[in-house]
Amino acid sequence: MKNSKLLMTGAILFIMISAFTTTYAQQHERGRGMRDNVSRRGALLDQIPDLTDTQKEKLNDLRVDMQKQMLPLRNQLREKEARLNTLSTTEKTNLNDLNKLVDEMGVIKIRMMKVAVAHRQKVRAELTEEQRLFFDSHAGRMTGHKRMKRSMGQRGDK
Template sequence: MKTQNFKTITLLLVVFLTSTSMNLMAQDEQERPRRQGPDAKALADKRLKIPDLTDAQSEQIKKIRVKAQQQTLPIKNTMREKRARLTTLSTTEKANMNEINKVVEEIGDLQTQLMKHRETSRQEIRALLNDEQRVFFDSHMQRRHRGKHQKHRRG
């Protein structure tokens, strides 16, 4: 009798957790904007939210961002490889601290390169904007970065 009650409770718990999980995934899908189709440009413009942005400014910003992505993609890929290498080195039976420290320094150098590229792009975008747009852009970027750091702290 106890075994049957235990099985019933376990089955109900599994059904409940599964349905809750599926419901949360469905809500997430509804909230996530689609990046394909004719509304892709509208979503990109909405993401910027810079007031009174002209079409010329928007096109120049897009070019700056594409150039930045082309420059940073190889750096990001190398950084992922270095992080995988660091994981491998740090989980071996006898960790070689000299090798670990070397990879950590290489990752730091790559992060420095990424930050330099990001700041260069940011300054190029700022140069395109008028005073009102620049103030908005600067405050928007600060809020965006603050949100990223808070997200990482939670989980």
Template sequence: MKRLLNFLFVTVLISSLSLPVLAQQYSRDWHRGQRFNQQAQFDRGAFGNRHDMMMARLNLSDEQRTQIDELYVENQQEMLPLRNELREKQARLRTLQISANYDAGAVNDLLEEIGALRTEMSIKRNEHHQEVRNLLTDEQRILFDNRPFRNGGRGQGMRGYGSCGGFSPRNR
């Protein structure tokens, strides 16, 4: 009987200690799955949740919807090579930063290139924003300018996932 109680005690102890580890693993996998699903959605030609939310909220005409879709696709085609180049430079930067022979000059040059790429991407994003804005009526423009779903639905200025971000990291 004593052996059975010891066995049950050890089993319960191991189970209770392993639950937090399992919960953390589930959380990481769930977030990874969310990103995969969003990428798959984009690859299939869907625009993703923020674009769809904007289209529904603005009550666009069919002509406006078509024009905005065309602008969106055009913008994504321009941004994709820039995003890829940025990711390559960021990977190269990580490699340079952890290499045995650290070269501060090369790191600084690469940081400047990354900054220039980000600036170019911001300019293109702003141009796209203004092109979409020009297609809207005054009422739609007010909704567009005050849209709560910019910044991934986390509200103005909310960048992290913290306690105000809601259950999901994308707050969706």
């Protein structure tokens, strides 16, 4: 009787430790993958063939300008997403308020897309024909924000 209780306790402890270790390892891998993807995005511009120092400097300036424009938009969008979460989980939700907030989020997303499209065209304008071909053929990798979020297990087009 005592041995069976000890054996059962040991088995349960082993299962719990195994489950915790597996879950922790998966979360660690997911976080590292995200960091790798984020750091790769900037490095992809460096892979464009035969960039001159002037081009590199100009592309860096364009990237910084775009980030300055995008930061407040991203912050506004995150605030709206948090507000949407708060409003949609209250006891009495107001559908009109939720719809208004969704519309506001849509406006911000459109502005963000316009900034990104303008940035892409400015980058293309700085490249030679061969470099543009490379840039255009690798565009999916350079703008992999949605793909990154989906790989992190999030749904939709956030």
